[in-house]
Amino acid sequence: MIDKQKLIKAKKRAKNDALLYLLLLPVLAWYILFCYLPIAGGISLSLRNFRFDMGIWNSPFVGLTHFKSMMSDGDFIRAAKNTLIISMGRIFFQMPCAILVAIFLNEIRAEKLRKRFQTIITFPHFISWVVLAGILSNVFGSGGIVNQLLALLGMEAISPITQSDSFRVFIWLSNIWKEVGWDSIIYLAAITSIDPGLYEAAEADGAGRLQRIWHITLPGIKGTVAIMLILAIGQVMTNGSFDQIFNLYSSPVYKVGDTLDTYIFRESFINGGINYGYSAAIGMFKSLIGVVLITISNKIVTALGENGLY
Amino acid sequence: MKKKSLDMYQICIILIFGILAVLTLYPFYNVLILSVSNTVSVANHSIYLFPYTVDFTGYQTILQDHKFLSAFQVSLFVTIIGTAVNMFLSVTGAYVLSKRELIGRKVFLTMILFTMLFNGGLVPTYMIVKQLNLINRIWAMILPTAINTYYLIIMKNYFLQLPAGLMEAAKLDGANEAQILVKIAIPISKPFIATFALFYSVERWNEWYNALLYINVEKFAPLQIYLRDILIGLNSQLSAQAQQMLHSSQKVSTTVVQMATIVITAVPIICVYPFLQRYFVNGIMVGGLKE
Incomplete structure (x- = not known):
């Protein structure tokens, strides 16, 4: 009996939390797209010699060259x-x-x-x-x-x-x-x-x-x-x-x-x-x-x- | 004796702040009186306190410029839609993050706070915005600044201290979190939420940085960029127009046109300022970054 109540409670809680996550989703998506993607891109790009035809993820890797030339x-x-x-x-x-x-x-x-x-x-x-x-x-x-x-x-x-x-x-x-x-x-x-x-x-x-x-x-x-x-x-x-x-x-x-x-x-x-x-x-x-x-x-x-x- | 010296102290402080207030406002006033002058009055008089003429040719020149009208519309759109997007994301985000029992809350909060310290930088952000196909789209002035993390955290702290009982009661009645947010949390926070809508709308109205980076087409240039062009003299068509008026009976100098544009750009802020200051003076902005 008690277990059943607990189960119902847990179910309710999960449903409640699922809705909260859904509400948070657009916010998290924004942080990923406009903050974390640029951070990842920045790390990648800072180690590469950028070429327009190859983009930020695939340009030739040059290691720490840029940091040295700074x-x-x-x-x-x-x-x-x-x-x-x-x-x-x-x-x-x-x-x-x-x-x-x-x-x-x-x-x-x-x-x-x-x-x-x-x-x-x-x-x-x-x-x-x-x-x-x-x-x-x-x-x-x-x-x-x-x-x-x-x-x-x-x-x-x-x-x-x-x-x-x-x-x-x-x-x-x-x-x-x-x-x-x-x-x-x-x-x-x-x-x-x-x-x-x-x-x-x-x-x-x-x-x-x-x-x-x-x-x-x-x-x-x-x-x-x-x-x-x-x-x-x-x-x-x-x-x-x-x-x-x-x-x-x-x-x-x-x-x-x-x-x-x-x-x-x-x-x-x-x-x-x-x-x-x-x-x-x-x-x-x-x-x-x-x-x-x-x-x-x-x-x-x-x-x-x-x-x-x- | 003591009473008298106390008054002197008060008078001194008030005097100093009086001077500060004049120093703060005078440059704005100077622009205002220059914007209603004309070439003749500028040449013949030093204008300190009162305009020698009240001539609206500067304003007329601007208002006849189709580029100005387009820029005004762009700024209006960015301000209205941009603030709506800002508020939607900030209110939902702040509400969810104020739920202490939410699993993963700490992780989300850390992830959000980290972006205040560490960012990708100018060029990588530009490249991502480009990859998202936003260059020369009006959304490039809205989406990259869709959340102000500082505001989001303050709003979260605000929701944290709302009375929990009210929301618990609604939950027992079968309302879900979205309903509680819309029917309880938002209605009891109206003045607070309105304040942040104003803060965001001022930011969007002042928007120029994203436009500088991502917008190269004239039809999407916002008012701040239009003003920048006028100030640097890039707007050749307008100076030609002003020049034309200069040769006609109406006398207008480029300075007057520039000053008139400054005034028009600042007026909306001046209009909402009384509402803004009512709240920030009460210290609402000081939610702090800590929990």
């Missing part, structure tokens, strides 16, 4: 270096900015005003880099508002987008301008989950505002900062800067602004100067570095006593 390719090394510098700048400048914005937004007592400021500074996040590049090129262009103001003050005209000594700074600042509001949301959420009793106790003990920020707010968001740092470090080779740089850069700033993503794109689809196998090898290199870095940084963070990513 080490002596000046343009690749330059792009890797630029990618690293631009990413590091983001971690060093943009992350602290977002944390500061979150801390001081939280200090604003008037709730309506706080929300309004947050709404305003988050707005550019939702505008594409195509549009923003158009706006920034105009604002910082030769006849743009910035140079009009500089001329009014009797100062020399600037063109930060097309000059190699200012391009990276421009990339960092414009990305802060676009993303600081958005980035600060996660820290703001962490701050609001800190126990308000801690602040009251500190105030009773005579702690000043800055002391409260230093001794309560910052320790309170440590865990969130650690997670965001791990994620950012894992992305130093990709960092999603393609949209921004591709829409803002030009040949005069290649030497400081050409990143791995823009380099692969240009050489593969515009100049057509490199073998697709070589492009794929650079892509693999990027992903591998990302996995290694995220593993290492996660180890370090957990060793320091914080919760890691996994």
Whole structure:
């Protein structure tokens, strides 16, 4: 009797699970087609000399040749270096900015005003880099508002987008301008989950505002900062800067602004100067570095006593 | 005494954020006032705060361009159909993955999370999309970005914390999982789901990367690509058209046309933004990547 009930239950469970798998099927199919097939193709292609007539699975096998030739390719090394510098700048400048914005937004007592400021500074996040590049090129262009103001003050005209000594700074600042509001949301959420009793106790003990920020707010968001740092470090080779740089850069700033993503794109689809196998090898290199870095940084963070990513 | 210094502190912070707000919005405003100026007003005045003229020739030039109308339609299609595809896959995927007792759930989750770390790269992805016969098809702007893994995980975490009792009760009444999803899980999550539909639709409206890679035919160029062409000056027909108007009594400069296009491209986002911000301000986006 009991066994029969169990059997019915198991049958029901199997039927239930079968339907769940059916619902999941399109999602899994998508991941296989658009993520895992390209990964498999990328591994295959990175070990081959691509020929159009033979495709990604059957072109002549060349082993690690592409990875070796990367080490002596000046343009690749330059792009890797630029990618690293631009990413590091983001971690060093943009992350602290977002944390500061979150801390001081939280200090604003008037709730309506706080929300309004947050709404305003988050707005550019939702505008594409195509549009923003158009706006920034105009604002910082030769006849743009910035140079009009500089001329009014009797100062020399600037063109930060097309000059190699200012391009990276421009990339960092414009990305802060676009993303600081958005980035600060996660820290703001962490701050609001800190126990308000801690602040009251500190105030009773005579702690000043800055002391409260230093001794309560910052320790309170440590865990969130650690997670965001791990994620950012894992992305130093990709960092999603393609949209921004591709829409803002030009040949005069290649030497400081050409990143791995823009380099692969240009050489593969515009100049057509490199073998697709070589492009794929650079892509693999990027992903591998990302996995290694995220593993290492996660180890370090957990060793320091914080919760890691996994 | 203490009260007074407190107010100073508040005033300082509010002042700093006020400046930040102006720095954030002014470039957009500058574009807006330039888009309603004309060659004469641009040449004679420095336009900082108020437009000297309100001249819609820039907008007229754009709206008369058949390429613009085509690009607008493409973007509209990609946004509507693309968001529908996004939401179908994300909602079903997130719901199933929120079922803790599902056998193989951990494997599926790991497989999905791994793609956030490791991807095939530009060229291999292009080759696969090509093999799937999507080049120069409108679906090339929809399918390769059909799921945003980050959103999927947040939605899964959301479904995880829905009250289980309601769904268990429905199951005892004989409802299957699909019915529970459609009749219970979705209706009680309406605002949350609407938020993600908005996030996805903003992404689809801003779509240009897939178009850059996979679309070489003009009839499928979305608005962002059209704008890019105008900004770089590739759209020769339009500049000719603007030039023609320049010689006629109507004065319009290419800058004005460019600025007008920027405004038109950004307006839909501005329209949905008030709805968007209502939810993300409440911290809904912070589901985090962890379980």
